[in-house]
Amino acid sequence: MAGRRAISALWDLLLQVGFFAAVLRVATPLLLATLGELLCERAGVLNLGIEGIMLLGAMTGFSVAYFTGELWLGILAALLVGALFGLLLGLLTVSLGLSQHVAGLGITMLCTGLSFYAYRLIFGQPGQPPHIEPFQTLPVPGLAELPWLGPVLFDQVPLVYLALLLVPLLAFLLYRTPWGLNLRAVGENPQAAASAGVAVFAMRYQALALGGALMGLAGAYLSLAQFNAFTFGVISGRGWVCIALVVLARWDPWRAAGAALLFGALDALQLRLQSSGAFGLPYPLFLMLPFLATILAMALLARSARAPAALLAPFRREER
């Protein structure tokens, strides 16, 4: 009986339009940051600065939007600051050839410290965090009225559309343009790419700048669209989740969308399972659901995944 009740409750949840709209909201920052990480890794650099860059993007985007009253200026600032710290990681790992693990974690610590320090300098110690009027949903004319699909896909904030459009765009850039070929080449075999005249350092710097910008944007989504303030728990490990999602996605933009949506769906689902009351399981199980499922999916789907061959390996011009 209890089992039947649980299944019918689950079915009810999965038929709700609100659930699918929530999936996109939860998945968007993960998708943006996963695409950013994917670009870096495709060029051969693991970017463990992701968690910190997202936080700094959230802080910078919020501060700029707060003082200018212009949300899109906040987005621009988050993109720029993300790109800047992507380039800094490039200086450490590409030009200096340092350990990508150590340099990346260093960037996360630096960005985390900088975010809180700058926030204190700018806003002092407010009892209630200052807030802004966040991005509102922008219904797509004509499409938003469609039954079911309308409220799920076409009545979201602009950044959700942007994240979804970035998937085909990045796939096109990576697989259909000379730039994408070069980027993949420096991540697979930089020596061969260099022999063919590809500027390895320049390609890696470009990937890190673009990837960092997307991570900054992911952070700004959280403080400017998903929420209306910058708070210190605003990223809460979402960056680290994206590192796993890149592996689950097997370094492919289309699969990255699938991975981010899967994680978003399970997170949105577990929140609904908790409050439905039909399941009677301990809370930690619900909270674990997205993580457990990701691990399971990685074990089943990503076993044959092959990382870019030159990932983690610094390229030194004089060594052949």
Added chain:
Amino acid sequence: MGSGRMIGRRAWLGVLASGLVGMALAGTPASAQDQPLKVAAVFETPIEEPWVNQIHVALQKAKAELGIDYVWSESVTAADFARVLRDYAEQGYGLIMGDSFGTERITRRVAADYPETAFAFGSGIGPAEPNFAVFDNWIHEPAYLAGMLAGKLTKSNTIGAVAAMPIPEVNRLCNAFCAGAKSVNPAAKCKFTFIGSFFDPPKAKEAAIAQIEAGVDVLYAERFGVIEAAKERGVLAIGNMSDQSELAPDAVVTSVVWDMWPTVKQAVSLVKAGVFTAQDLGAFSYMSKGGSFLAPYHAFDGKLPADVKALVEAKRQEIMSGNFRVDVDEGTPQSE
């Protein structure tokens, strides 16, 4: 080798400490009396975290009204906690306050090394002789009153709470809220969501939206982030920790407020009088001591039905006079 160095350092500290004591004794007693009490606070989280902020606000008030010296450190991780505590104790701070939920053993170990220094910490467990006192947010009484309001205001007979994680101090607020609602509306159903983190506002907001879509029309915002969902979706919310009406004046009916002032005042007075002992200061967070209350209704003052306000006021007076006791239920609440 290592232990030898340890002993060396201990001995050196001992010499230093006795030197300081000697200097203190050499000074005239009158000048020692005139020195303001030095109070330090050590917090695990940044100062905006609502729990910690209530302690901070009360200590700032104490600085203004009781003439104490007050300094504080925020975002002190467990790895640094002992070092920061020792720094303040060595610098001669008379009273050290803070939250120790993540560092229960560490704070007690440091306190035992400085028996002359008073420690008063937010804690889920008990005090420790001779100098480690504890307090906690015993605000289940106003949470019960807020639940009565919610039970009367809900049209769907479904109310909800979005909370951090199922730990005793969180559970007792959620349970009191639900019990209050059921006391005035037996048909009311309570839903609970735990976000698994103390501070992840985007997730708390998403959890609140999930509850609203499941029919909840009055939300208890145990965590930060819930009120934004209520504002966006046009349902009612009840704030927690401080008066959060200004976040959304049209959505926040009232707030369950924790006022640390009576606790801080008591701790400072005891230290100043030289009679501070290891004790549970928890009672100073109860309504009758002024340590917690239901915030003013603000914009809702004119909108709430008079009989509902009278009902809540009558129960408030019963609690204040000791004629009604809100049960402390720290079991994990289950959604209905």
